[in-house]
Amino acid sequence: MVQVGQYNTLKVIKEVDFGMYLDGGEDEILLPKRYVPEGLKVDDEINVFIYHDNDGRLIATTLKPVATVGEIAMMEVADTNPSGAFLKWGLMKDVFVPISHQEVRMKKGDKRLVRLFIDEKTGRVTGSEKIDKYLSNYELTVKEREGVDLVVFQKTDIGYKVIINSKHMGVMHFNEVFKELHVGEQLKGFVKHIRPDNKIDVSPGAIGYTKIPDEEARIVELLKSNNGYLPYNDKSDPDAIHAFFGMSKKSFKMTLGALYKKRLISFTQTGTKLEEAE
Helix, strand or coil: CCCCCCEEEEEEEEEECCEEEEEECCEEEEEEHHHCCCCCCCCCEEEEEEEECCCCCEEEECCCCCCCCCCEEEEEEEEEECCEEEECCCCCCCEEEEHHHCCCCCCCCCEEEEEEEECCCCCCEEEECCCHHHCCCCCCCCCCCCEEEEEEEEECCCEEEEEECCCEEEEEEHHHCCCCCCCCCEEEEEEEEECCCCCEEEEECCCHHHHHHHHHHHHHHHHHCCCCEECCCCCCCHHHHHHHHCCCHHHHHHHHHHHHHCCCEEECCCCEEEHHHC
């Protein structure tokens, strides 16, 4: 059964001048010639995205859309009409958002955070700004220390509300963030803590020591660009570390520890020295 608005792996059943037809079960689905990879032949399988074209026919593409059904993403309004708005999807066709699914009337050029779903009446991919009703922390599908996909939803007094895997709502506290984030921004993170009431705290990036290789390289480069010495060590003030390195003191100490074990750095009373600089 072909899933509209999703990626599907389908078999090539017929080649024609204008493309290839794929086995869609009850329907043959056209993969237009401009999207046919070189060397693809009958009986091969290919992973494609399926959606309805402007005439209501199922069509396949190797292009990557901004979002698939069930996902939440920031999308730009391409045009509007009295019934709704059309958002740029990254495909030949735009996504329609009915007025009933808009929080505030959309205008051309707006960028809005929307969730894609299948309209029950038309069977087509449709967008909605009414995201809250699709999010719930009642039954969680994530656990602590699990890597997740995040979308920034709102800035608050304590940090950022974020959408987790397009299913749950969580909070990323300011002391976990080292740059300004914007609504709709997508980033990787992990579940730091789940409270008894199912409220979720998340952190950006990878968990624990999986962060270290990238941070190691960054600190080494900073040392090299400062003649092999920086006036920071594991006793430095957390705010000073944050301001210069853009990381928490805990991450900084872990990274320094890894570099020290590799004998790439040594410590002085006032800072850190790059051993390679000698």
